[in-house]
Amino acid sequence: MTSQKAIFYHAGCPVCQEAEKMITNYLNCPVEVVHLGQNRQRIDEARRFGVQSVPALVVDSAVYHINYGAGLNDI
Amino acid sequence: MTSQKAIFYHAGCPVCQEAEKMITNYLNCPVEVVHLGQNRQRIDEARRFGVQSVPALVVDSAVYHINYGAGLNDI
Numbered sequence: 137m138t139s140q141k142a143i144f145y146h147a148g149c150p151v152c153q154e155a156e157k158m159i160t161n162y163l164n165c166p167v168e169v170v171h172l173g174q175n176r177q178r179i180d181e182a183r184r185f186g187v188q189s190v191p192a193l194v195v196d197s198a199v200y201h202i203n204y205g206a207g208l209n210d211i
Numbered sequence: 212m213t214s215q216k217a218i219f220y221h222a223g224c225p226v227c228q229e230a231e232k233m234i235t236n237y238l239n240c241p242v243e244v245v246h247l248g249q250n251r252q253r254i255d256e257a258r259r260f261g262v263q264s265v266p267a268l269v270v271d272s273a274v275y276h277i278n279y280g281a282g283l284n285d286i
Contacts, residue, residue, distance in 0.1 A: 155275060201277070
C-alpha cells in the first residue's frame, strides 16, 4: 500500500454508512471502499492491517477505527 | 458550525497524535485542533457535540471517535 491510497472497511451498518459519508466527502486521497460482508475473502487482509472492528480506515499502514459498528468476528 | 469546518479534539496522548497526523494530512477541509487538556473550558463544548472520548473529530454535526485515547472524564 502506498501512502496515497486509503482503504475504508465497513459492513454496511448505519455506523459504517455515517463514517463512509465523512470519509468520502472529506478525505483528500483516493479511498477504496470495501464491504467486508460482501467481500468476506478480504476479512483476513483487514485483520492483518490490525483492523478489529468496522468501520475502519487504513492509511499509511495505520488503522483508524471510527466509532464502532461491528467486530470483525461478527461479520 | 458550518459544514466546511471540522474540529479535532484531542488530549496530546500517543493515540491522539497518530490520529492528528492522519487528520492533518488527509482531510480536505479546515480543521481546528483543540487540545482539551490545555483548553479545559472547551470540554463541555465537546460533550455537547457528543464527544465521549478523544481523539474525536466533529464535522457536519456528527462525531467520529477515532480509536481510543482517553475518556472525556479522564482529561
